[in-house]
Amino acid sequence: MGLSWKQKVFLALLGTAVALGLTALVLVLVEAVNVLLPADTKFGIVFDAGSSHTSLFVYRWPVDKENGTGVVSQALACQVEGPGISSYTSDPAQAGESLRGCLEEALALIPEAQHRGTPMFLGATAGMRLLSQKNSSQAEDIFAAVTRVLAGSPVDFQGAKLLDGQDEGAFGWITINYVLGLLIKYSFSGEWTRPLEGTLVGALDLGGASTQIAFVPGGPILDTSTQATFHLYGSNYSVYTYSYLCFGRDQMLSRLLAGLVQSPSASLVRHPCYHSGYRTTLPLASLYESPCVYSAAPQNLTQNLTVEGTGDPGACVMAIQELFNCSSGQDVGECAFDGVYQPPLWGQFYAFSNFYYTFYFLNLTSRQSLGTANATVWNFCKEPWKLVEASYPGQERWLRDYCACGLYILTLLTEGYGFSEETWPSIEFRKQAGGMDIGWTLGYMLNLTGMIPAEAPAQWRAESYSVWAAGVVFLVLTLVSVLGAAAVQFFWPQD
Known part of the structure; x- marks a missing residue:
């Protein structure tokens, strides 16, 4: 049918x-x-040529999400052996040669077929800024030597550049907010949206020669010279950012010691920030090499200077305070220090670089109160040198300076930037966020490669x-x- x-x-x-x-x-x-x-992956290389050392970072991201947010990951962090490139004034060629070891590590990580398409950048910060002020021809020779080595590599070298302080602070701000996904978010409704107002975080950076602060204030920025403006993912940002040259860790220590020298003919200095029982001898000439040391140099720079620690945190704080000029008198509003305008602090902050390293050593990275931080640093400063040496074997290189650095950070953050007992908990001392080292390098690369578009792509x-x-x-x-x-x-x- x-x-x-x-x-x-x-x-x-x-x-x-x-x-x-x-x-x-x-x-x-x-x-x-x-x-x-796995999507096709692209890579980028950034050298951070700081005042005390140089670091290399390799970043990677999936090609199909090149203009996404939070998709970049850190594939390699390599610390270059030796000091910062600004130290090679007597042998500029060695500044370039010193970079080869980390460069070879990066090239071994990135597939050879992708070398030519991989951008590479070198940014030099406060150490080279100081050298450029002191002797511009020496700085040019070092940049030329660095360029010769990096331009000879098989990747796409984009040049060695001197970052100004404002850029260093602003790129640090971009880095931390990008990594935390605070510039743009993907919602459950399938839309890219701007995070709620007030969720952006500020950046606090302490290098060897300078310190930077960057944040979006709750009101207008009255001094436009301290303002960086960005149009990212369809949103406008006005970021307050300022870099204090000569207020970095190493330059602070040099200025502090120079300030303790009572007279040009002094051969002995009693240092309240060094532990009692500590004693060292150093060439007097080394103290006056930096343009950050404003004290008059003695005529006889061939003599040595003996430094003895007294372990007196109270006297140490007083000596540190002498480094700051906190007098106000600004017509445009608030003043932080050194006669610089700063709007009132606003929001959460991430403190990294030497902020983190110092407080990590002192076991103060777990959101302790300001009172606890003060007490911890003061108690550490009072410990005799023999006890400190015995308690921290293998750390002799930095050990004598943790007392001064700890008290300096407390003074900088409270009397300098204006954090109080109430606002202190808003600071997180961190080295990494989202598995990536916090600093200016990622923000620098994202900006130069156009990976953060001005508008959020409709597709x-x-x-x-x-x-x-x-x-x-x-x-x-x-x-x-x-x-x-x-x-x-x-x-x-x-x-």
């Missing part, structure tokens, strides 16, 4: 529904493969929905197939 016209129609409908369902299944599987298989939403849309189509068509089969069963003649 032949099929009735109704049976033929429902069979045709059933076949069509099954075919469409299979097509949708193929589509969703193709999309799933595209998502699950992001469509791309994000592609797999889910295919899945919905598949489910709908499968339902049609089931209904068609049920209908045929219903109308099919029963034996």
